[in-house]
Amino acid sequence: MINRQAVRHRPLSEFAYAPAEYCLTIRLQAARNNLKRCTLFYGDRVDPHPQVRFRPQNMEKVASDDYFDYYETTINSEYDRVCYYFSLESAKETLYLYADIMAKTIPTERSEFYQYPFIRREEISDVPAWLKKAVVYNIFPDSFADSARNLSCQAQSFFDQKTGQTLHSRLGGTIRGIIANIDYITELGFNCLYLNPIFTAAEYHRYDLLDYYHVSPNLGTDADFRELVQAVHARGMHIIIDGVFNHCSWYFFAFDDVVKNGENSRYKDWFYNLQFPVRRPESGEKPQYSCFAYEPKMPKLNSSNPEVRNYFLDVCRYWIEEFDVDGWRLDVANELDKDFWRAFRKTAKKAKSDSVLIAEIWEDAACWLQGDMFDSTMNYDFRRHCRDFFASGKIDAAEFNSRLIKMNWRYPFPIVQGQLNLLDSHDVSRFRSLCICPERFYLAEVFLFTAVGVPCVFYGDELGVQGEDEYSWRGAMPWDKAIIDDRNFFQHLIRIRQNNECLVSGSFQVLDYSPAGNFVFARARGRKKVVVALNVSACVNEQFVNLPSEPPIFSYGYNQDEHTMMPYAYAIWEIEEDE
Template identity: 55%
Template sequence: MNRSAVAHIPTSQYAFARSEDTFTVRLRAAKGDLDSCTLFYGDRACPESPVRFTSERMQKRYSDELFDFYEVTISPCPSRICYYFELEKEEEHIWYYADAFHQDMPDLVMDDGFVVEGRSEYYQYPYILRSEIVKAPEWFLNAVVYNIFPDSFADGKRRLTCGQKEQQAPHGTISRSRLGGTIKGIMENLDYIQELGFTCLYLNPVFQAGEYHKYDIVDYFHVDPCMGTDEDFLALTEAVHERGMHIIIDGVFNHSSWYFPPFDDVVKNGEKSPYTDWFYELSFPVKRPEEGETPGYACFAYEPKMPKLNTANPEVQEYFAKVGRYWIETFHVDGWRLDVANEVDKNFWRTFCSAVRQADPDAVLIGEVWENAQDWLKGDMFDSVMNYDFRKHCRDFFALEKTAADEFLWAMTDMQLRYPFQVTAAQLNLLDSHDVARFLGLCKDDYDRWQTAFLYLCMAPGVPSIFYGDEKKLTGIRESEYRQAMPWKQNHTDSETFVKEVLRIRKDWISPEDGWRTIHAGHKDRLLVFERFGAHTIRIIIHTGEAPADTDPFLQGGQILLLKGALSHMLTQNGFIILLMR
């Protein structure tokens, strides 16, 4: 037995409560090494001695290049749990607990028959507290998200006139628009979005700001005048909710505009300003630098127009907690996507989360964290993050064709195991956004490759999100290209129909609680076969290799729901099949 590969981490993604009476345990072992793995669990506070244990055979649920991952879910389970593992390989039989291997259990029986029990030596989950069970709002787990960059989307029904403009705003500032999209334009196209199958809007910033992207916010309590009015936005949220849909807005709290009133006060009053501790690394006198000058304050990404906020300051935390509550209570938004979340003080997010939860316990909080986000996903800050690692793996396999099918699914397996199950189910999966190249552009405008990636996006665990216009084959590598105007006048019925059909299958046959498993991942044939299983079992076959792939072994006992590129039992390049398994 390869003991060096065995791992278990208590109170982590390896041992977590899914509800008050449901508990999941995972153990890692070397790939192909163990013959069996059994979990023994009991009530750690039971009055009997020794503890009465129940055994459950663990299933090998996941594998990557190096490891197998065994998993079992106990339901119902004790509120206080102690547990250990029995590992077997051929003639070798050992117990694993306290991060060590043992030939004997920790119970010691004395000569007089008195039991001295070492129950504290077992693995422990002290108590399943309701307040510590991490789970995103149910509506979000079932959502399909349509991400709109407001300036680029619409100013009327199936229309964007692409009118660049400047408008005088409160506080004596100028608001700019590049393409002229408006709040009313979004509202007039809700039917289009809903008919495609999307259930939730995520809007990039709509607050009063200077530049067209609206990430340099001047006023956090009003809509930007180039986009419309506060009344327009309230009408939009009401129209969204009348359709049974939801709406999420973008919160930019890491930095502000250099015309944000507190920063403006620092510029005007210097060290006498009551806001000097609202910002980072101020050098007095503070001034707005000319182009090419180094600013005398910290900024977002060295952009002088966006001074960085000191989010550790309790006054700053309370101010933005008020912002968080205001947009929920006044405009009834359903949640926040939170910009540059990994650069913001974690107590800021705890304060913000508490304020939002008080306003609406069912609001969702999504952080922009591009890397592993375990620190932010423990229930006291965010429900979800934008899953850029998901995009990275899809980019390397579907678009750039840098990785093989087995390498791709190994990477995705690691992502499934990065967090507890219900946290993985809430990740906002994406192929592109306002910050990265269009996925179709990365595919060198090969729409067939985009289709296979979109299919995977919608069939994989997590909440799928697409950027406006992807369904109309928008492409582009540079910022001005991937934020281009929505091509309302172009006819892309084929791709829109494809999006509708995939989203319909997801809605009809896949649930957030469904499991995920690999059936086949070829190294040379670039054939992926995986399943989502729960109330129904859906098998997805995707082939991206040049030579046709034989799919006959994977078709037995299935009803075809969607098919492209099948020649008899062979699947052509960028072909796919979705099967409902009987």
């Protein structure tokens, strides 16, 4: 019998979306090994005939976990208005699913079927093409370089005449230091830079913004940054900058006016939950206003206020139009007004149609990824799952597979292709430091570069930077002496990623996994396929089955003759099937 409670489909969602005009991807969940066949029937919802003429299309089982099978198919037809239903067949019965009803017969009225009312081109689930092909190098400016292959590692203070504040650095990195090392970044193979904040700010991390229209003087000049963007673009690369619009510095001009003028300040509605008189609290004292987390130096801005909104929309436009940046990474994006983000998207896309907006949202971001706000998010779930499987061994391969399915199925596939996958960042411990043995780091990196999504590497991972506290994970780039020199390893992975379209747009399917630690998956596109095998265990693994007979293009610890893998081994194959 069909397990009715396990069957799930939701129209106009990640279970039914348009990846292109006259194209629909339809998905369905069912109990594991419960169905022997799942068929989609679709037709024109405005068919002029009395009865809709439905066409059958077989649905492929594309994933399975311990409890469910996941079916998918993509319709390419002349219809831009579609109605549809499912035929579900088990060994003992056939049922029809339509509009959340499961029955032995199908209805006669077309309004009773599932509906996709109209495929509107502005609602197509996709991201700019260049983002899908990006391999991102994330730089924390203070910690990277001040000249070619060099960082002073000296804390400095700079008095800024414009803001009247002292600006601090910790390690002395500059914009010119990034320019001087563009060749280093391109030689590794990266084609996109993501910079943590560069605007005028007092603290070394620059998330306490004083001036949104200028590069922080202790980091460089506006002219330096313009030169950096030009150097990046001259090499066919893209550049994304950090936008901090949830909060500002307590010496930002508007908050400074509130402190000075209290309820008479014209900027009092620019901020949240002010209690007058507003003053800057002493150490340990609770602030009289909302702020970022519990940091009083960063008062929270009111993004619903029209003046605040217009101010930051102009900031958005300014850096795209005046400096030609290619997009924004948007800090604490889930705390701002959604209408603000809708307006921000329109402003960014008008200034540059293929600019990208990547939100810092650590949880499920489906409501922000409907095509009216962000293109992508920082995929911290990717990191969590890799941490628990590769780094610590907290979960086994079955649980990892289950988590991947949930992660990859929560958004339409083109949106998943644009997710910024990361293992570490300026906000979390270095992944290498979390690994219970060094070899596990390399397995995770292989997965980062072959999984669905945009791989993002935090500066210095290729040179062995480690750390489990803020100052160490934001540590100095070890230019003079690499802690561990993995540049060749990263070069190989980036080259494989950029030279194979399967790893950009190919489907993702887990082929094999077991408690022994083997995990095998494929990325397929047409007749071409990339197969990746990982041995996530400390033992020689002989349980791998159906591995390609060809030699791998990149491997460690793989025995081609016996198809066995040494502890923590990996192998990558490129395959082209016969027609």
